[in-house]
Amino acid sequence: MEWAEVRKPEPAAPEDEYLLDDDPSYGYEFPPELTEEEVAALRDGDVPPLRPVLPLEDEPSSATGRYLFPTERFRGEWRRHWARPLARYLATLALAVAGVIAVDRYVPGRYLTAARAGVPVLGGLIGLHVLFAWWAGRFVLTQKRVLLVGGLLRRRVSMAPLFRLTDLRFEQSTLGRVFNYGDFVLEGMGFLSRIRRVYTLPNPNELYLRIVEEMYEPEAVEARLRETI
Numbered sequence: 176m177e178w179a180e181v182r183k184p185e186p187a188a189p190e191d192e193y194l195l196d197d198d199p200s201y202g203y204e205f206p207p208e209l210t211e212e213e214v215a216a217l218r219d220g221d222v223p224p225l226r227p228v229l230p231l232e233d234e235p236s237s238a239t240g241r242y243l244f245p246t247e248r249f250r251g252e253w254r255r256h257w258a259r260p261l262a263r264y265l266a267t268l269a270l271a272v273a274g275v276i277a278v279d280r281y282v283p284g285r286y287l288t289a290a291r292a293g294v295p296v297l298g299g300l301i302g303l304h305v306l307f308a309w310w311a312g313r314f315v316l317t318q319k320r321v322l323l324v325g326g327l328l329r330r331r332v333s334m335a336p337l338f339r340l341t342d343l344r345f346e347q348s349t350l351g352r353v354f355n356y357g358d359f360v361l362e363g364m365g366f367l368s369r370i371r372r373v374y375t376l377p378n379p380n381e382l383y384l385r386i387v388e389e390m391y392e393p394e395a396v397e398a399r400l401r402e403t404i
Contacts, residue, residue, distance in 0.1 A: 247317045254313065
């Protein structure tokens, strides 16, 4: 009896099986297949981005453009958060209530009517000044410096070069975390510098990343600008 007759036959390979070495895609990792629902979710923007980025503005407003050099690259400007005028409105209201109490107690009777009318008029003028001053104020960022523009009847412009900043941090109170605002502290400036501490700026997380990126990775900003063109 020959050996070929008693040897156990080897199982035949399926017709669709082939050698992996002959396959050009061997070792290639195919991308995962997505369902139509997953593709629709990605298209609709349901997946949050890895980092929220504030959009780059094209041109400064007329209120701040006059303080920039022609060769300076504008990176954005922001008003203070609405919590700043709200806090001043509450303080004005408290003063108005105290004023009415003081008028009733100390003003003579013949001047009482005029004094009572003067308190709300004065409070309204203060409220309008607070509103317009908040609207006109700006925090400005360029590739070289940050500016704080404020004041309505008396304009004030403060500036800090980015190369002088030794540290930058923002602080958020409980209300700041709820309503998304914070205070920025710029180390490296003088103790009495007006721009050393900037209060109630909106979107502090994104704004902090924007300033730090401008300080240490300006090429990333330029690359993002080229992508949007």
